[in-house]
Amino acid sequence: MSESAPAIFEERKDQIARVGEGSFALACNRDSLAGAVSQRACVFCGSRVVLYPIADALHLVHGPIGCAAYTWDIRGALSSGPELHRLSFSTDLQELDVIFGGEKKLAASLDELIPVHRPKAAFVYSTCIVGLIGDDLAAVCKAASERHGIPVIPVQSEGFKGNKREGYLAACKAMATLVGTGGIVGIPKISVNILGDFNLAGETWIIKDYFERLGIAVVAGVTGDGRVDDLRRAHGAGLNLVQCSGATMDLAKIMQEKYGTPFLKVSWIGIEDVAESLYAVAGHFKDLDPTLPARTAELVREELAALMPRLKELRRDLEGRKAAVYVGGAFKAFSLIKAFRHLGMQVAIVGSQTGTEEDYRELAAICDPGTIVVDDANPLELSAFLKEKDVDVFVGGVKERPIAHKLGVGFCDHNHERKIALEGFVGMLNFAREIHASVMSPVWRFVPRREKREERP
Numbered sequence: 001m002s003e004s005a006p007a008i009f010e011e012r013k014d015q016i017a018r019v020g021e022g023s024f025a026l027a028c029n030r031d032s033l034a035g036a037v038s039q040r041a042c043v044f045c046g047s048r049v050v051l052y053p054i055a056d057a058l059h060l061v062h063g064p065i066g067c068a069a070y071t072w073d074i075r076g077a078l079s080s081g082p083e084l085h086r087l088s089f090s091t092d093l094q095e096l097d098v099i100f101g102g103e104k105k106l107a108a109s110l111d112e113l114i115p116v117h118r119p120k121a122a123f124v125y126s127t128c129i130v131g132l133i134g135d136d137l138a139a140v141c142k143a144a145s146e147r148h149g150i151p152v153i154p155v156q157s158e159g160f161k162g163n164k165r166e167g168y169l170a171a172c173k174a175m176a177t178l179v180g181t182g183g184i185v186g187i188p189k190i191s192v193n194i195l196g197d198f199n200l201a202g203e204t205w206i207i208k209d210y211f212e213r214l215g216i217a218v219v220a221g222v223t224g225d226g227r228v229d230d231l232r233r234a235h236g237a238g239l240n241l242v243q244c245s246g247a248t249m250d251l252a253k254i255m256q257e258k259y260g261t262p263f264l265k266v267s268w269i270g271i272e273d274v275a276e277s278l279y280a281v282a283g284h285f286k287d288l289d290p291t292l293p294a295r296t297a298e299l300v301r302e303e304l305a306a307l308m309p310r311l312k313e314l315r316r317d318l319e320g321r322k323a324a325v326y327v328g329g330a331f332k333a334f335s336l337i338k339a340f341r342h343l344g345m346q347v348a349i350v351g352s353q354t355g356t357e358e359d360y361r362e363l364a365a366i367c368d369p370g371t372i373v374v375d376d377a378n379p380l381e382l383s384a385f386l387k388e389k390d391v392d393v394f395v396g397g398v399k400e401r402p403i404a405h406k407l408g409v410g411f412c413d414h415n416h417e418r419k420i421a422l423e424g425f426v427g428m429l430n431f432a433r434e435i436h437a438s439v440m441s442p443v444w445r446f447v448p449r450r451e452k453r454e455e456r457p
C-alpha cells in the first residue's frame with residue numbers, strides 16, 4: 001500500500017492489491033471479517049439470488065421475517081409467463097419457535113401455500129436460526145412433497161455457514177435434484193442451457209434471440225426466466241453455457257459428471273466477450289452444423305455495424321474519464337473493464353464479492369498499473385478508494401449506490417435495481433448511454449468534492 005492510501009483493517013490488507021506494485025497476490029474466498037460490514041451477502045442470500053428467478057416455483061424462506069427482506073423488489077428478475085417468484089413467503093419464526101422448533105410451522109406453511117399457489121416445485125431456504133435450532137428441513141420437505149405431489153426441495157443455506165459462494169453451491173445442489181427428472185425426447189443436439197444469467201431486465205431474451213437467429217435451441221434458462229419443467233429436462237441440452245461461474249458452475253460440473261453435458265464459460269457483457277462467447281458456441285457445434293461459424297460471424301457483423309458508430313459518438317465525451325467497478329461475480333468485472341476501454345475510460349478500482357485467486361490474477365493482468373484490486377470490500381474501503389482515485393462513475397449494485405451518491409460520484413447499477421438490459425450488443429449500447437448520462441450530468445459540478453477540482457476543458 002502506498003503512503004497516501006487510507007487506513008485499512010490489518011486483517012484485510014492481504015485482500016487488497018495495487019497492480020504493478022510488486023508481484024500480484026490477493027487473498028480471497030474466505031469468510032468476511034466480523035465487524036467490517038462486508039458488502040457481501042450471506043449464504044442464504046447467495047442461494048436466493050440464484051434460485052428465485054425460477055418463476056413457477058414457490059420460494060419459502062424458513063426463518064425470521066428479516067431474512068426474507070431480500071425480495072423480488074430488490075432484484076427483479078423478469079418472467080415471460082408465471083410470476084409466482086415475485087411473491088415472498090416466510091415462516092416468520094418467533095421466539096417460541098426458536099425455543100420449541102419451527103418444523104410444525106414450516107409444514108403448516110407449505111400446506112397452506114401449495115394448494116393456493118399450485119407451484120411446480122417449492123424451494124425452502126434454511127436461514128441462520130434454523131441451522132442453530134436444528135430443524136430437520138429435509139424431513140419436513142420430504143413429507144410435504146409426498147403430501148402434495150410436487151418436489152419440495154430443501155436449500156441448505158444457513159447464513160452463517162460460510163460466504164456467499166456456499167449459497168451458490170446450496171442452490172446448485174437444490175437444482176440438481178430437479179435436473180434429470182423430465183423427458184428429453186425432441187430436444188435437438190444443437191441446443192444449450194443458459195446458466196448464470198438471471199434476466200433482471202430481459203437479458204436472457206437478448207441472448208435467446210441470438211440463438212434463435214442461429215438455429216440453436218435453448219432448453220433452460222438457469223435461472224433467468226426459469227421454469228421447473230425446463231430444469232427437469234436440462235440434461236437433454238447439448239451444451240451448458242456458464243456465465244457468472246461462481247453462481248452456477250457447480251451445477252455445470254454436476255451435470256457434466258452425471259450426464260456428460262459439456263460446458264463453456266461465457267460472458268454476455270461487452271463487445272469482445274459477447275462475440276467470443278457466440279463464436280465459442282458455434283465452434284462447439286461446428287461438426288454438427290458446418291455453416292454455423294459463418295452464420296455467427298454474419299450475426300456479429302450485423303450487430304457491430306449498428307453498434308459501433310453510436311458508441312463512437314458517446315466515446316467522444318467519455319475519453320479519459322475514470323471508473324470504479326465493484327460487483328458480485330468476477331466475470332462481470334473482466335467484461336466491464338473491456339467495455340470501459342471501448343468508451344475510452346480507465347477502470348481505476350475493481351473488486352468483487354466472490355472472486356477466486358485465478359479470477360484476480362487474470363483481472364490484474366488486464367488492469368492498468370496502479371489499479372486497486374479488492375476482494376470482499378466494505379463501505380469504508382470503497383469510499384476511501386473512490387476518493388483517492390477521484391473516479392467519474394462507480395458501477396455496482398444496490399448496496400454500492402449510496403456510497404457513490406454520498407461522495408458525489410455518478411453511479412450505474414449493473415445488478416439489482418436495473419430496468420434496462422446491459423447484456424448482448426444492444427446491452428453495450430444501453431450501458432454506454434447510461435454511463436454517458438451519469439458522467440456528463442451537470443449535477444456533479446456542484447458536489448463539494450468537484451467544486452474544488454479544476455473544470456475539465
Ligand code: SF4
Pocket residue numbers: 042043044045063066067126127128129158159160
Ligand atoms: S440467514 Fe442469517 S445472515 Fe442471512 S439474512 Fe438471515 S439472519 Fe442474516
